[in-house]
Amino acid sequence: MSKGITSKSEDYSQWYNEIVIKADLAEHSSVKGCMVIKPYGYSIWEKMQAVLDHKFKETGHSNAYFPLFIPKSYFSKEASHVDGFATECAVVTHYRLKNDGTGNIIVDEEAKLEEELIVRPTSETIIWNTYKGWIQSYRDLPLLINQWANVVRWEMRTRLFLRTTEFLWQEGHTAHATAEEAIEETEKMLDVYADFAENWMGVPVVKGKKTETERFAGALDTYCIEALMQDGKALQAGTSHFLGQNFAKAFDVKFTSKEGKQEYVWASSWGVSTRLMGALIMAHSDDSGLVLPPKLAPIQVVIVPIHKGDEELQKISAFVDELIPSLKGFGISVKYDDRDSQRPGFKFAEYELKGVPIRLAIGARDMENGTVELARRDTKEKLTVPQEGLAEYIFQMLAQIQQNIYDRALKFRDEHITEANSYEEFKDLLETKTGFIAAHWDGTAETEKRIKEETKATIRCIPLNNKLEDGVCILTGKPSKQRVLFAKAY
RNA sequence: CGGGGUGUAGCGUAGCCCGGUAUCGCGCCACAUUUGGGAUGUGGAGGUCGUAGGUUCGAAUCCUGCCACCCCGACCA
Known part of the structure; x- marks a missing residue:
């Protein structure tokens, strides 16, 4: 081991990589985009899991486990969902290898699956397909399930813990009789995440809602917790989705209400991943290495x-x-x-x-x-x-x-939430100060997109309990009722 | 997936332009002396030079494909 690590002011991403490697948290595996989580890193993840698992159980959830593979047809039942994930799915097409006669192992073309299997990028579809058999009556609700699992998303570019092809996470999938209950669940789990981030990880977060553009594929509303890293970039640390009746309709999950009527079930899903490890590392560490919160x-x-x-x-x-x-x-x-x-x-x-x-x-x-x-x-x-x-x-x-x-992290975060009142000021802040920028926005996807294209900053969230104030959109000058948080993000 | 860069012992590197099987440091092993901020000495081990081909009497070095990693984009938890 060589002495010292690259200072974070010199090269932030190299600093991050060196901490991960030299603190013995993880290393690159021989499989593209996939990492090996080493014992020391895994023991931190296990502590996170233990705390979160306890919180899930305290809030009435039970763990279960669903298959790694999802039939392709299930996956395409919810239209926006498939759109969101189609470009990053690993697909299983065959179930057997054979020797080609010259000592090479090749795929046996005769062992082609009739229906391809998708390696889960998230489990809404297989779970809602299963829930169909579990839910008949309002008495079966709410159904509060969590699963600890690995998922695969075939990302273009990966970074240790922050974005790997395969990652570990938990995904909660709940079913409710009413929209109100499902929303309450969605918000409750966001609070669980925020509490965990702040009181265990020592990472202050902004609770908010995603804009339509940033929303989870298949959700009516995506709530999130956004953290700020020491380089002034934002990191989405956890999400909680109100799925409405989208998946219930796609998988025909109905229940008989007290009034004897057939109704579609209301859903939520929520998750945090090994990305939290990245947040933990980047939020506190210094040029001597990792700084861990005692808890x-x-x-x-x-x-x-x-x-x-x-x-x-x-x-x-x-x-x-x-x-x-x-x-x-x-x-x-x-x-x-x-x-x-x-x-x-x-x-x-x-x-x-x-x-x-x-x-x-x-x-x-x-x-x-x-x-x-x-x-x-x-x-x-x-x-x-x-x-x-x-x-x-x-x-x-x-x-x-x-x-x-x-x-310390809170002070840094608060010092890096800056209001911008003009597009010039906004662009200047992004270049010089970084961090969250609170600015008025006209509420349209077009404006959001243009700002992203021109500045690389995205709307991280519309903070919950946001202060209402009259203003004008920094780009279009159209009226706006509240500021939203922009930042460059991981 | 596009542009740029890199790949030589566990790690970091020299050598590559001007072909002749490899340099140095850290680490590792043994012994001794050490121990209040990354020890020192002596001796030793460790390499199909990312990989597969090609050119050549001969390739780390020249050419081509592939793979991996890093940086910058697009995509994203």
Whole structure:
């Protein structure tokens, strides 16, 4: 491993890539566009999953699992849905290989599938096809299902965690008797995502609705949480869709209401993916590497002994052996790195790169003084702290770090929401300041498209609970009732 | 998928223009000395030069196809 990483001010995307690789989160696989999530990176994803899964269950959802393959015909039943995904689908056409006689393995043309199978880019179709058999009466509703799965979208260009051909996610698919209930569900899950992003990942988000152009293929409304990265670009961190009766109609899912009438079911779907890993990395990290919020850090505290000779090490280890259980008593995950093969300075740099929130260094000097050296990853401060009451001190410090990371990101985000009142100002802000730009828009897809073509900025969302104010569209000068958030996005 | 760039040991590289089987650093292994911010010394291992062809007595080097990655576009969670 070479020393140091490219600074983010020098080359942001290289900085990002180097953190992913050098912090041992993931690497490129030999399959185009697909990555290997390495154990350290996967353990962060597992923590995310655990928290989200708990939240889903708390809000009444159950997990299930649906097939990876979707018959092509299902896929095309909802017209706008197929339009949205048709250009990025992996298609299975055969089910067998054979030896061509010269030692090469080739596709057996005789084993052609009668109907091609699509590798799911999302599961609305197979799930609604299944729901048809599950829902007959209003008593079967609401149906609140989540699935943890991999999906495939054949993207032109990929980036580690942010956009890979195959990615991991969860997708919730719910069925309701009324539109109101389905909308309530859609909004509730958006709140779950926002709560997770802010209180666990330490990433402030704007909750909003997508414009028609940016809406999910097949949805009546797409809600989203938008986060801001340190380079001033926005990242869509999660989406929650109100699907109306589109899929129920496409798959003929009806129920008998209390009044005995046949009605189509109302639907929502919502998802977050391993892209959250990208958001986590880009929101907090610095030129020394990853900075992890304590609540999602696989290792919250690392202890590095500093010693001359075995005798000193034994004394330190004896202290650490007592410290570890008391830390664990506070629910703190801790690693004691007493490897003799690396010197302390190396370990310091390594754990900084990996984003471990707190590092303790304990040497002979500390053992004499009854102290430890505590280093915070978020501020890089070093403090000398008494050994007495250390576990509780660390417990509180972790909470402080969690808060500080969030506050810092929030300050950055808030400083990067700027109002623009003319197209000139808008373009200037995009070039110089970046971030979210709050501007009036005439509500038309044409204007949105032209702004995108001319500036590369898109409407990230129309914030929920947006302040209403009279204004004029920055491009067309037509009247507008509220500002929307524009940004260049990932 | 279009334009540009890159591909040599686990990583980063020199050599390529002017063909003669490969340089250096980090890392790795052994031993010793070390250990409060990425240790030092000595010895050692590790390469079908991305891949498949072609030209040539001979290819990392010249030519062609393919693959992968990076940057910029279009597409997108």
